[in-house]
Structure formats: C-alpha cells, structure tokens
Amino acid sequence: MSFVDHMLKNLFSGFLDRRRANRHFKRQAVLETLRKMGDAEGQAVSGRVARDMRRIASDDVPAAIVRTRSHEEGLTHDEADQRRARFGPNEVEHEKPLPWWLHLWHCYRNPFNLLLTLLAGISFVTDDMKATVVISTMVVLSTLIRFVQEGRSSQAAERLKVMVSNTATVIRRQPDEERGAEASEKHVTARSHARRTATQIELPIRDLVPGDHVVLSAGDMIPADCCLLIAKDLFVSQAAMTGESLPVEKFAGIAQPFNSIFDAPNLVFMGTNVISGSATALVVATGSRTYFGALSARVTTTDRTPTAFQAGVNSVSWLLIRFALVMVPIVLLINGFTKGDWTEAFLFALSVAVGLTPEMLPMIVTSTLAKGAVVMSRKKVIVKRLDAIQNFGAMDVLCTDKTGTLTQDKIALERHTDVFGTNSEDVLRYAYLNSYYQTGLKNLLDHAVLEHAELQGELRVAQDYRKVDEIPFDFVRRRMSVVVAEREDNHELICKGAVEEVLSVCHRIRIETAQGPRQVPIDRELLERVRSVTRELNGEGLRVVAVAMKELSASQAAYSIADEAALTLIGYIAFLDPPKESTAPALRALAEHGVRVKVLTGDSELVAAHVCGRVGLERDHFLLGSQVEKMSDEALSHAVETCQLFARLTPQDKERIVRALRGNGHVVGFMGDGINDAPALRAADIGISVDSGVDIAKEAADIILLEKSLMVLEEGVVEGRKTFSNMLKYLRMTASSNFGNVFSVLVGSAFLPFLPMLPLQLLVQNLLYDISQIAIPFDGVDRELVAKPLKWNPADIGRFMIFFGPISSIFDITTFAVMWHVFGANTVANQTLFQSGWFVVGLLTQTLVVHMIRTPKLPFIESRAAWPLTLMTLVIMAIGVTLPMSPLADYFKLQALPPGYLPWLIAILLGYATLTTAMKTIYIRKFGWQ
Template sequence: MEFHSRIEDLIQQFGADPSAGLSPDRSAELLAEHGPNELAATRRESPWLILLHQFMSPVIYLLLIAMGMSLFFREWLDAIAIAVVILLNALIGFIMEFQAEKAMDALRQMTTQSARVLRGGQITEIPSTEIVPGDMLLLDAGDMVQADGRIITSTSLQADESALTGESLPVEKSPAELPEDTPLAERTNMVYKGTFIRNGNAHVLCTATGMKTELGQIAHMVAGAQKSATPLEKKLESFSKRLIGITVVIVVLIFGAGVLNQVPILEMLKTSIALAVAAIPEGLPVVATLSLARGMISMARQNVIVKKLSAVETLGATTVICTDKTGTLTENRMQVTEAWLPGADWKQGAEPPAGEVFRLLRETAVLCNNATLNGDQHIGDPIEVSLLQFAGETGAEEGPIRAGFQKMDEAPFNSDTRVMATLHQNNGRFRVSAKGATEDLLEYCTAILKNGQPQPLTGADKKEWMDATEKLAASGLKTLGYASREESARPGEMLQELVFLGITGFMDPPRAGVKNVIRECHGAGIRVLMLTGDHPATAATIAKQLDIVEEGQKPVVTGRELEKDAGAWEGAAVFARVSPKQKLDLVKGLQDQHQIVAMTGDGVNDAPALKKADIGIAMGIRGTQVSQEVADMVLKDDAFESIVMAVRQGRVIFTNIRRFIIFLLSCNLSELLVIGLVATFNIPFQLVAIQILFINLITDVFPAMALGFTEGDETVMQKNPRDPRKPILSRNGWTWIWVYAAVIGGSALGAAFTAEYFREGETDRHAANNVLFYTLILSQLFHALSMKEPREKFLGGPVMRNKYLIGSIFLSAGITFGCLFIPPVAEALRLQMMPAIDWWLTLGFSAASLLVVRLLSGIFMRK
C-alpha cells in the first residue's frame, strides 16, 4: 500500500501503538525479520584489484603475446624490453589510481547515528541500525531522519530533502492524507531516510528501513547501473584488432619473400618475430598512461580528484553535460531578489525606496524571525537567514532593530494558519509582526499601508496582491507576504486586524561564473541539460539567467510529462520535478543515441545517473557520500568551472594520444617497409634484429612520451566534440600513416643506396647498413616535429613549443651517436665510424624526409 494514504490503515498494518510504541520483544522479532536498518555496504577496490586492472587492456594483451613469442625463440633482449614497458605502465597507473582512492578516503565521513524511539511507553535512544518498521520515531530540528516514516503528529515541521529530491527549499510537512498518485517530491506527510529536519518536531510511524527505504531504492538503482567502457578503451580495443591484422599480413608477406629468396626458414622466422615485435608500438600504453597521469595531476592541483585514469580522456569526448541545479548551478542558499510594496517596488541591487512602508517591511522581516547571523555562521531557516541579509543589505541591521524591541510572544508557523507572528514591546507600545503565505496572511488583514497611512483593505486590493503573488511565483520565485500592527496595550490575539505591507520574492541565485562556463560549453559544441527536482517555473528562471536553453530547444519538461511520454525529453534542455529513475533513463536514452554523457550532481538522488553516465562528477563539499562513491571525478571546491577545465584537458590528451599513435605507427611501419623491401629484393645491407629493436626503443619511448606532454592552444574549446562512433584513427589517418612510413623508409633506403654509389662500385655492407640505421633513426626523430595540425605554421604551434619534445630529440640522437664510442655496444649493434660524406648523406636525407612530409601534409591536409 501507499504509505502516504490513510493513517488508520497503516497503524493496523504495522500493528503499531502511537501512544506506547513497540514492546522490546516485538521490536527484536521485527529486527530479525527485516534485518538492520542500513544500506548495502559499498565495495571498495583493494590495491591488488587496482593493480590487476592496469593489465586489462587490449594493447597490453598484444604486448604479452609478443613477449611470449620472444621468449619462445629465446630473443631475451626483446622479451626483457617488453616486460619493462608492461611493468612501467602498470606501476604508473596503479600509483595514480591508488592516490585517487586515498584522496577519496579524506572525503568520506564515517559517523555513527542514533535515534529516539518510543518503546514500551518509554522514550529510548537506540542505534539507528536497530530501527524497525512499526517503531514510533521522535524527530526534532537538526535531526537526520534515519528511516522512512509517516507523520502522525507534527508542529511547524520542515524537512530538507534536497539530497533526495533536488528541491532546494525546506519542505513543509504535516500529517494530512494525500492522494495515492502524489509524486515523491510532494508527499508532505512522509519523511525519508537521509534527509534533515530543519524546523519543528514530529511523531512518526516508521514504514520502511534499510534497502526498502527510498534511499535504499536509489542504492538498488546504483548497483544495477552498469558502467560502460570509456571511449578511449573502446577505441584502443578497435585499434588493437586492426593493428594485429595489419601486422600479421605484413609479417607473412615478408616471411614469404625471404623464403623465396632462399633465406634459411629458421632465420627468416626469427626475423619475422622481430618484425612483429617492432610493428607493435610498445611505447603506446606507457605514453598513454603518462599522458593521462599528467592530466590527472594537473586536475588535482585545481581541486579535481579523478578516480580513474581513463576518466580524464572521457571528459574530453563529452557531448552532453547533464547537471543538477541546486548547489551545482546555484549557490544552495536563498536570497531576496524583489520586494513589491503598496506604491513602490524594489529589485536586488537598486536603492531602497523611501517611505514608511519599506521601513516597516524590513523591521517585520527582522522581528518575525528566529534566525541569527554570526559572521559566516548562519543559523536558522534559509528563508529567515535571507531576510536578515536582505535587511542588512538595504540599511536595516539586525542588531539595532532587535535591541530596540523586546520579544514578548510568538505564534509559530503551522500548516493550518500558514502564518508566523511575533509580539514585541518598544517604549511602552506593542507591535505585532507577521509573515506567511500571501493568501492566508491577507485573511488576517483589515488595512493596507498606503502613502504612510493605513487604509481599508478592499476585495480589489486582495485580488491585486494575489495576482502579484502569482506573477512572482510564475517567474520562479518563492513568495512571502508581510503585515504588522501597533497597539498601546498588549493585544489578546495577534492574528487579527493586521496592516498589509507587501510581498517579497526569493530565489536560490546562480553561482558566479557559471553562465560564462555554459557559454563556453555551447561554443565547444557541448549540450548542457539541467535536471532538477525543483518547481518548473524556478527551473525555467534559472535556465534563462544562465542561457542554458539554446535556440530551437523546448521549454521545461516535467517528470509527469516524462511518465506520460518517454520520448518527451527529445529536444529539451531543462527537466523539472524529475525522479532518480527518470534521470537514469535520460542518461540511458542519450547513450543510446551514441552521446558521451557527463553527469554532475551532489545528492543521493543523482547517484544512479552518476554511475551510469560515461563520466560521473560529484561535488566534494555539498556532495553526499553516496554520490562521491559512485562518481568518476569529485570537484573538491564544487566549482562548476572546473568541468570546462577538465574538458579542455581531456581534449588535449586525446589529441596527444592520436599524435603519438600516428607517430609510433608511421615509424614502426617504415621499419617494416625497409625490411620487407630488403627481404623481397635480397638487398645486401639489411638490418639485423638487435638494430630493429634499438631503433624501436629509441624512437618509441622518449619522443612519443614528449608528444604526450604537448599543451593545447586557444582553439581546443572552439571545436565540436569528436564523433564518439569514429575510431581513434580514421581511414584518412591510416592513409597518412602509410604515406609517412613510405617517405621515412624511402629516405633511409635512398641514403644507403647513395652511400654505396659514392663508393664507386665497392660493396661495403657495414657502411651502407650504418647509413641505413642512422638515417632511419634521424628521420623518425625529425618526424616527431611533423605531428602538427595542418594549418599550423612550420615553426609555430604547440608541437614546436613543446620543450620536452625538442629535448627528447637531442637526447635520443645523443644516445644513438654515443653508442659509437662504447665498444661493446657498438659491436653488438654492428656499428662503425663513418666518413664525413656518410654523415652528410644521413643528415641530408633525414632532413629531406621532414620537408617532404611537411610539404605533402601542407598541400593535401589543408584541403
């Protein structure tokens, strides 16, 4: 049955006794039947599991196969080099993700809660885990609600349900029955686990505990929301499969060519294995991991905790950001933005209007108020806190006003009158100050203050002020009316013959800087969708102020509309009164359209969608523990602007990953082409296996790693997101890889043939081999400078400004030439000193390869 319907039926169903509560024996039976009142524990990844995940990658699988083949053929140096690469990659990834887990530990707040219940006719304090359905809970202001319950009796009860529903204001609660189809956010006779009592007290019948609470249902959805593989993981998997196919085909062709040229089969098999190892870019996982780790460290310095390395790149691929409103786009505090008075109006930022009515309204706002301001410490109801701030900002300080009036009595707000009133004494006179819902407050008013004098309140006046209230509410503001009365003698009844003073409008204001961030997202081709549990008018107003709704998009779509039509979300940017399940369904719907979805949130109600999204972003200050646990990233300072910083970082990282993949493959394929041509045409100056491995290590590690540290430029956030369905390398990308490989390989072979030609027919295999070896290395090092955008100037752009890349080229070249002067190394690599002409040929052909590549890319890529 629905717990917000008839209370008599509930009491009978649970066998409850509102006056005495459960007996100790009965509560023990129910505890055994229903279990402890706690949510299923969140599983934490152990360090060993984090380490194991570092080896679960298609490229790592490929390297493990290559290492196994090297061991089988006793190519020990190859096997050791690959093993070092794999272990280095795993170590870097483990350290970064383990540090992120430690940072998350600092955010987790582990507290033990207790609860007051009525048992055996006595008020008893018990651990919250021992609450059972049928218990009578006693709640006061400041308490966290420990279980779902139906209100039996209450006094001035208000609950903060923002973590559960997204509603930014405390909700007024009462025992009144409600229709069975009342949505969660409007069930004012229920309280829910995980929410807070802001004001008043209540006697509550516990209806659900543990995983059967509304909070528990959300925990179920969190557990059932399956995390999709990240775009980078999908792309690398596809890339690895294609690379395996290309490598197998090339190696088989080269093996066949060698056999046809009567090269011994065993020797050709070893060469083929060495070529297969050379073709695999073993530097890829290390460079990708280092690039992601650098982005992770950069974000950590800007108060963003990234829990998974892959999440850094995923945010760069984001096409849609689904964001909560309360506390994410707004400041999660109320603020008086307008005051409408008889004969005058005031808007935030304007000069206070002169006259008696505005003075009286401000004094009423301060006197009919139980909140206090103490520096940055604000104690009390958010509405009352904002009234004190409003009075202070307009020249009426709280301290002097309260010092001049002695409080004598108070009629607290309740669900029947919906009005609060206080009685104060000042210089022998008594003043009644009242505030409340305009339609109810007007019932107690007989006059209205006009031109400084009370005048009779007519029916037309009442209609005028009700219309004004509805107009403010339609613009998304919460409204309150104000009235007062002054007497020479103490009045017997406060709520009578009041003088109406006017109304004010309140709003949870947008966070500073968010509007510019949203504009930047739109400029980067990223849609921003706002999902909130708030009133549709409030959502529409905030969306308008922040420019969330773009031209051609629908107005606000409500949760009820989504219930009637599951496709109502198409083309909309603002969603109000949405449930946790509807948020989850929206994320699924977007992902079905191949969108990369980032979801931001801070409440428990956001948790299922945070987990399901491609990238979940939780708030670190206001965020609940549940939201932080399931998110991929946590914003420690709750700054929405950090998201755009992370998007930019992710885009730069993906561009760098694509850069060094193209660089690695074009370099490795150039080696395959050289060896393939040498084997096919039986050319005498072929490279030996150890030379192939040395070239691979020199060019695959330092320059590729440095490419991963290239900074972005000002155009990064001026482009649309890349299509998530496209592979990491397009057909055009593969074409250019072959072009680059052909230019590099052709330059190396050209230098070797020219060196042999200058010897006037003398055949010196070692000399030609050395020219081929050095030209291939230099051409590949120079090729790193070609990893630029087509429209960048030759000596400009991020690549040319990358000091790490320039340093890595000099370092790699220095190591290569230094090997000549270490006899054991030179002997192992078959190197010998070359004459000056050979060095000039090596340098000339290497430089020519760079110029040809830049010329070709400049001509064709620009088109």
C-alpha cells in the same frame, strides 16, 4: 615520495583537516546536498519500498508497532542484536575497491599487451631469448606504470569517502532480569521495580534495526525510514527528496489519503533532517531497504556504459591490430620465398608485428592522464578515474543542476514591494518584525529577511517594539502572524504567508497616494490587478510571500487563528536564489570552448527560467518532467537537441536525457551532488560531483570537486584537451611511422638478398623509439588545439597513417639506394653495414616525426616542444647515432658507419622534415587538424 604522491598527500591532508574541524557541519552535509529527489513511486527503483511505506502509513500507532514486531517501549539489546544479524547494518551499498591482483589484471588486459605476450611466448618457444626479454620488458613497463598511477589515484579518492560516524538516540527496553538488578542497585520503590523501564542510549546509525524507537530533535538526521509514534511541532526538511525549499510538518497517527509517500504526514525518511520540534519514531526499514538505499543499490549494481574515451582507445587499438594482421603475413611470405630461410623470415615477421604494435600506448595514455590529474589536483579537483581527464576534453555537452552550481544555494530577499509592485520600505519593515519576533520555525525565507543588507544598516525597529503574542505557522493555513506593540494603547497584527492564503483573510488593500497611505476595499478589479503583479513576480522566477496587517486595541492579551481576519494587504516580499558571480563568465568560457550547458533540475520551470536568463542561458523553450515521461526515445532524442532547460525532473528523467544526448553522438558530462543525480552520473561519459555530496553521488562520479564551481570545470576542459592532444601525437606518430616502416620492409625484402634489418635490431629500435616518447605527457599544446571539443576518430587515425606513412618510406628507400650504391653494402657479407645505416635513419626519422606532427604550425619556429620532449629526443637520437660505434655494437650485430655517411644522414633528415611539413599543409587544407 614521488611528485604525484606529494601533491595528493598535501591536498588531502588539508582537506581532511578541514573536515575534522567541521564535524557538526558534516553531520548535515550529506543530507543538505541531496537535491530534488522527487517521488519515484511506480518506478523500478523503489516501487517495493513505496508500497511498504504506504501500508505502514495507513496504520495507527499500535498497529504500526505490531506490524514491525516491536514493543511500545522499544526493543531489548538481545532483540536488536538478533535483528541486526538478520537485516545487516543500517548503511547503503557502496562500490568496493578492486583487490590489487584484480586491478593488476585490468591494467594488463589491453589488446596490445595480450598481443605482445603472445609474441614473447612465441619468441621463447623458438629460443629467441633476446627478443623475449625485450618484448617482456615492454609489457612489464606498460602494466606497472598504469597499475601504480591508477592505484595512487584510487587511494586518493578513497580518502574522500571518510565520513564521521553519526549516532542516533535509541530507546532500549530492559528485560526482566536486568530491570530487577537495576532496581536493587538503585534502591527504587517496589512499584518502580515492578514496572518495565526503558533507557535512552546513543548508538551509531549503522547499528539501528527495524523495530527500534529513535528520539528525534532539531538538527538530527533521520537515520532510517520511520513511522512517527509521537510528534510535537515537528518540521522536517525534505528538500533532499522532493526539492521543496520549505520544511513540511509531520504528525503522528493515521495518515489521510495522499499522492506521494513524501506527503504522508506520519512518515519520515532516511536522507532528510529535522528542522524544529521533537518526535519519537519507529524504524520501519534500514539500509538498502530504505527509499534512499533502494536507489543507491540500483546505482552501484548497474554496470557502467563504456565511455567515449574507452570506446575510442579500443577502436584505434583494433584498427592497428587489424592492420598488423594483414601486413605481417605478407612480410613473412615475401621473405620466406625470396630468402629461402623460413625460420629467419618468421622471426623477422614477428619483429615487424612488434614494431607495428604501439605497445607503449597504455603507458603513454596513463602517464598523460596521471600528469593531468596532478595538474587538476592543484585546482582542487580529485580525479577518481584517470580516463575522466580525457573525457573532460572530449565533452561537448555539460548537464548540470541549477541549485548550488549556477546559483549560490542561498535564498536571498530580492524585492519588497507594495501591492502594485513599487518598492516599499514599509513592507520590508513589517516583514522584518514578523520574522524577528516569531519563535516557531524560522525557515530560509525568514533568515533571508533578517540577513538582508538593508536591515543591517538601517532598520533597528525591533528595539522600538515589544512582542505581545504570535499565531504559529502551519501548512494548512500556510501563513503565520505575530502581534507586536509600539505604543501601549495599540497592537499590530502582522501576517505573512502564501499569496492566496493571505488574500483569503484580507478585506482591504493599502494604496500609496500623494496624501499618504489609504486603505480601500478589495473588489474584483483590484483583486485581478493584485494577482497580475504576483504573476509577474513569479514570471521573474521569484518566490512571492504576501504581507498583511491590521491594528487592534491593546485590550486583548492572547490571539488565535480567528484573529487573522479583516486584514489589510500591504505588499509582498520576493526571494531568489541568486546566481554566482562566476557563473556567467564560466558559461561564456565553456561556450567559447564548444561546450553547451543544459540545466536539468527538479525545481519549478519559472524559477529555473529566471536564473537561466540571468546567467545568459536560453530560457524560452523548456521541457517539464511530465512531458519527458510521455515522450518516446526517438522524440526525446530530438527534443534534447533544441532544449537547454529541463525542469521538474525525476532521477529517471535525468538519466534518460543524458542517455539520449549520448545516443545522439555527444560526449556528455553531468554535474550533481545528490542521490537523485546518481543514475545520471553513471549514465554520463563523465560524472562530476562535489566533496559535500552524498556518498553514492561521489561513488558514481568520475571526478570530485573540492570547490563547486563551473570555472573549475572550464579549466578541466582545457586540461583534458591538452591531454587528448598529447595522446593523439603518439598515436599519429606511431601509426604513420609504423606504416611507413612496414612499407619499407616490403620493398627491401622483395629486392635485397638479405633482411633489411635483423629481428633484434628492429626490436631495439622500437624500444628506443618508445622510450623517446615517455616525455610526450609533459609537452605543451597550441592554444588553437584546445578551442573545440576533441573526440576519438579511428578513421582520422587511419587516414593520417596512410597519408604520412609513405613519406618516411621515400627516405627509407633513399637510404637503401645510398647504402647499396654509394657505400657498396650490396652483398650478404656487407649486410651489417646496410642494416646499421638503416637502423640509424629509421630511429632518427621516427623520433623526429613527433616534432613535425605535434602542431599544425611550423615546427621549431612557430611552435616548439616542451624541454622534456626536446631533451628526450636529443638523447635518443644521440644513442641511435653512437650505438653502431659503441662496445655494444657487436651484441646487436651493428658496425660503425663511415664518416661520409654523416652528410647523407643530414640531407635525408632535412628532406624528410621539409617534405613532411609541406604534406602537412596539404593535409590541413583538405581534412583539417584535430
């Protein structure tokens, strides 16, 4: 088992064990992490679904049953089977992995491999079998390494998608013959026998069909888009779809006029879950016909936009190919006319074409990215697509949601104040009693009160009280009350709820004075002062809940909404989803590395602005989704540069913002975990999700985090830049040395009576040189090179090639002169000696150049290569020096070089290293060093 396999196996075995140990949590995980879906009616994503659901919402229960061709007691098994055959399974669309043969083809079909295949074919036709074998070896190595590495990564990502099979309670109606047999077996009465019966069974959610009746209770996922037939105290969390932190109450019956389909009280949707209460619901739509599935289908069928990485590699590839297409014909013509042997000239030009082609680029890129993926796996990050590692490094803008990324995704009690905003323990005590004693819906706000740290250590007031009655919460009054007794002769009604709704039943406010608390009537001036305090708290991003109370005699035993009158406002409790401790340091680290963070959220602008302020992000200038929708693409492209916060966004708004940023030339990352994030994940250069995200978000993402942390992203950015720098080393080295070699070939071909190097020798030199570069992925990178975003720049590659290429030609021509004049290799009979001398110099200078250009610093002194690269360099240089004197020398038409050649070789290499280092200083001063 390879190191990569070992790392991924260990990582995923632990991950899957943890998932199996939390089966119940996973039942909720997908839905709880769907963030701020927003109502997208009228949008292309789900307009048809919205229209269908609006029609069903306007029906009463019998009409809804008729519309879905169901029955008041549900479907029979046969009816369900027929519908399943028609509608298909109740599951959203997923991307399917490519078959192995198609994946192999994708790994092969890059421009270099296609060109090399053409050259191998020409070599085969011309009976140059040695060249055919060498070129084919290059193609096979490049393709297989990419195929194997990407296959391992894909298999690892697939394991993340393993989900526990969820079930739903379904009511099945029995046909007459089954009902008769069951009645006979159970000896039921004749009356029972004559009556149709229905049974409840547990079925996998994927087996549900339109017309099914499902039974819902607290904690259940809504398995499809449904219309309620019966509902009792049913509260549903729609945070996945709308971003509302509080659940909404749902009722059976005809819906009153509503704006959003999520406001329809008789509809519930796949992707939400039951908080409390119970219901029986009629399945209206399943699978891709649901609101959830409509957006999912759009995401999975949308082709990906080429990433910055893919576009960059393609542009550099075609730059080098165009260069080869110009230079190779020139080499052919010069050698054909000067030597007179057009066949030999053609084979030599063919070898030059191979030498100009960086055929190992796909392999070097894949190996570098795979190594980066292994490093990231140690940091609890799974790379689905290897290209994404480099995009981490190129990323200069990160768009992220607020909840769970910047914040802890857990509402906390932030303030408890009197009516004028001063801290008050009495308010906290009353709020605690209200939350503790209510038996209805305990929402996130109640849990925040009960879990408050101060309560754990100081307040045990519940032991001193007994509950008398409660007035349950509803979403019309938007408040709830409990009645408690501390003394037998006195009752206290404690009410909490939305500020305006509580104020509407308050006649007095309690003011703290030096003499103690005093109750005063509410007048216009006091009311305005009270509202200014709540506005100030809202401005801090806090959700404000008012607390009021009144004392009553103990003569009353039952209380109703009518008793919520003439209350005294005593203060407020305010809540916040607090930022993570790691958020601010991570944002600073990202900023230091040149990555701007933009917050894209469906939440309120006030809450988002407050959180941004606490973690150090600019919050004064923001855009709302309603403003984004009205903007033209041109106006939006300007706005996205100046704004750092975008609030109340729909999924389409997020996608437009990401595309606008990319259109401005940024490399954009997007981090999200909900279905509403999927379009933006697809549109970004790098999509980032988490293992607790929904399936469709994980499918749209390129990278999956096992830990939702911006600090992990910062580490990924650095690793991506190291990966980019190592790939850039190969490209620069290959481009510059190839250009120098071709220039040297042109000079030698014009003046020598023989070829400066035989085609086979040129191919072997190129293969050895490529092998020496396999260690590049394991090389270290200077800290300065990962400080800023690194982007593909084909123009920079071309400039670098022209600037440094001729340097090697200077020493190649020096070698020509030495071999011609010093060693007398100036005739056709002595061409083997000449070719052997240049073979060694050419290979050693090509191998050495990576140490010159791997760093802007002084090589070997200020910055040294990692030991694998150093070792590989020494091995290939040793092979190059000894090959002409080895038993294989005759096979490659080489010969041993005289001892006097060694001082010249050392002098040429030292001169080459010195001049390259000096020219590098000039280049950095003029163009910089990316």
